[in-house]
Amino acid sequence: MIPQTMHTEQHLDFELDKAIPVLERTPAVLSDLLGDLPDDWTRVDEGPETWSPRQVVAHLIHGERTDWIPRARIILKQGKYRKFDPFDRFAELDSPRPLTDLLAEFDRLRGESIATLRGWNLKEKDLELTGEHPEFGTVSMRQLLSTWVVHDLSHISQITRTMARAYTRAVGPWTAFFRVLQRDIRQ
Amino acid sequence: MIPQTMHTEQHLDFELDKAIPVLERTPAVLSDLLGDLPDDWTRVDEGPETWSPRQVVAHLIHGERTDWIPRARIILKQGKYRKFDPFDRFAELDSPRPLTDLLAEFDRLRGESIATLRGWNLKEKDLELTGEHPEFGTVSMRQLLSTWVVHDLSHISQITRTMARAYTRAVGPWTAFFRVLQRDIRQ
Numbered sequence: 001m002i003p004q005t006m007h008t009e010q011h012l013d014f015e016l017d018k019a020i021p022v023l024e025r026t027p028a029v030l031s032d033l034l035g036d037l038p039d040d041w042t043r044v045d046e047g048p049e050t051w052s053p054r055q056v057v058a059h060l061i062h063g064e065r066t067d068w069i070p071r072a073r074i075i076l077k078q079g080k081y082r083k084f085d086p087f088d089r090f091a092e093l094d095s096p097r098p099l100t101d102l103l104a105e106f107d108r109l110r111g112e113s114i115a116t117l118r119g120w121n122l123k124e125k126d127l128e129l130t131g132e133h134p135e136f137g138t139v140s141m142r143q144l145l146s147t148w149v150v151h152d153l154s155h156i157s158q159i160t161r162t163m164a165r166a167y168t169r170a171v172g173p174w175t176a177f178f179r180v181l182q183r184d185i186r187q
Numbered sequence: 188m189i190p191q192t193m194h195t196e197q198h199l200d201f202e203l204d205k206a207i208p209v210l211e212r213t214p215a216v217l218s219d220l221l222g223d224l225p226d227d228w229t230r231v232d233e234g235p236e237t238w239s240p241r242q243v244v245a246h247l248i249h250g251e252r253t254d255w256i257p258r259a260r261i262i263l264k265q266g267k268y269r270k271f272d273p274f275d276r277f278a279e280l281d282s283p284r285p286l287t288d289l290l291a292e293f294d295r296l297r298g299e300s301i302a303t304l305r306g307w308n309l310k311e312k313d314l315e316l317t318g319e320h321p322e323f324g325t326v327s328m329r330q331l332l333s334t335w336v337v338h339d340l341s342h343i344s345q346i347t348r349t350m351a352r353a354y355t356r357a358v359g360p361w362t363a364f365f366r367v368l369q370r371d372i373r374q
Contacts, residue, residue, distance in 0.1 A: 010231045012353040018225040022350070025219055032215040033343075038205040044197045136360035146357035147364075153351035154367045156220075157344045163209070164340035166199040170333035173323035177334075180341040 014146045016122055024114045026152045027107035030057060033159065035103055042099055044166040053159045055093045057102045060155060062092045064109040068148045069116055075131040075141045076120065083132040117145075201333045203309055211301045213339045214294035217244060220346065222290055229286055231353040240346045242280045244289045247342060249279045251296040255335045256303055262318040262328045263307065270319040304332075 012018075034042055034053055045052040051059065067087045074082055095102060120126070127142040161180045168181045175181045199205075221229055221240055232239040238246065254274045261269055282289060307313070314329040348367045355368045362368045 010234070010353060011356050012227055012231060014354065014357040018227060021224055022228065025224070028219040029216055032212055032219055037208055037212075040199055040205060041209065044199060047197070133360070136363075139359060139361070143357065143359035143361060146354045146359075147361040150351045150354050150358050150361070150365055150368065153347040154365050157347040157351065157367055160340040160344040160347070164337045164344065166197060167201065167333045167337045169198050170201040170330065171337050172326060172330035172333075173320070174326070174330060174334040174337070176323075178337055178341050180344055181337065 014127070014142050014149075016127070016145070019145055019149050020114060020117065022149050023117075023152060024110070026060075026156070027103070027110050029156060030060075030159075031103045031107065033156075035100060041163055041166070044162060046162050046165055050162070051093065051158070053162060054095075054099050054102065056155050056159050057099065057106060058092050058095045059089065060152075061102060061106050061109060063087070063151065064106065064113055066091075068144070069113045071131060071144055072117070072120075072141060075129050075144065076126065078129060082130070084134060086134045201314070201329050201336075203314070203332070206332055206336050207301060207304065209336050210304075210339060211297070213247075213343070214290070214297050216343060217247075217346075218290045218294065220343075222287060228350055228353070231349060233349050233352055237349070238280065238345070240349060241282075241286050241289065243342050243346050244286065244293060245279050245282045246276065247339075248289060248293050248296060250274070250338065251293065251300055253278075255331070256300045258318060258331055259304070259307075259328060262316050262331065263313065265316060269317070271321060273321045 034057070042054045043052050045055070066085070071084045074084060122141070127140065127145070129141050130138050131141075131144070133139045164178070164180050168175060171178070171181070221244070229241045230239050232242070253272070258271045261271060309328070314327065314332070316328050317325050318328075318331070320326045351365070351367050355362060358365070358368070
């Protein structure tokens, strides 16, 4: 196996008009993937301290309410106090609500977030504005919005990895062919 | 960090009526995620010998034509010769066709595959039938169909991980928060 660190990675620069299409697709991707799926799939996790697909959706809702747009507002306002509230990554994880409701709420909230973001009509200079992250210190609007995109994508990756791993035993000898099923190699 | 091997994994047994819903959603998930997305996102990869999202879609089309249903047919027929043809994982990867065409073709082929699978109306005894894998030897219909599900899920996971990693630099200090952006830890 070739060590991943020998790879030459490809990087994309953040561009608002290429980031928004990713952000606005996430609710449809999640609804197609999880809506009305047999419950077993939505409740599996990867073991203690890992999340099931429905917990990830609940986490995304919380982010929509308290993280991305609220932090972007703090940056955009450029007030004297620009420190973000810490984001509680474990809030609302175990909602008893039906997953269909959670997916619908995420869809609605994300729609509002994107409308707000588009409404700001951010220019290059706005993307350079900064706020203060509770752990990292100074971060830019560009970094915040890039992180929003990565957050969506990494959680879709996590959901599908988690579902795949639930069949680790079911596939029998094919385990050897799937990197995601091998917990002892680097992904 | 807790070693992943200490985790108690959750496993699902293969059940045909819970597997089909996953398989039949994949085309919609991929179309929502990638259809008409700015081209940059569909062409990034994770470095040499890794695949871009559009290469993964091309690979899924090839699997639909030559792997899953053809192998299930060999098992179901229970002829004297039950050895599968080797699956060329690198065939058709670099199709020049527009991604929209590839997504539409995958949707059509998968629809046909699912119709065939449903039409067989497989019972428990059918799931126990076996064929011969060119590398692993004897494998069951149950394992083949489980692998089909894992194959879909792991490729969606791969596509979104690949896209997320393209923004590794763009997120700045937030890299620390995303397991998928860290190539030197176990996933």
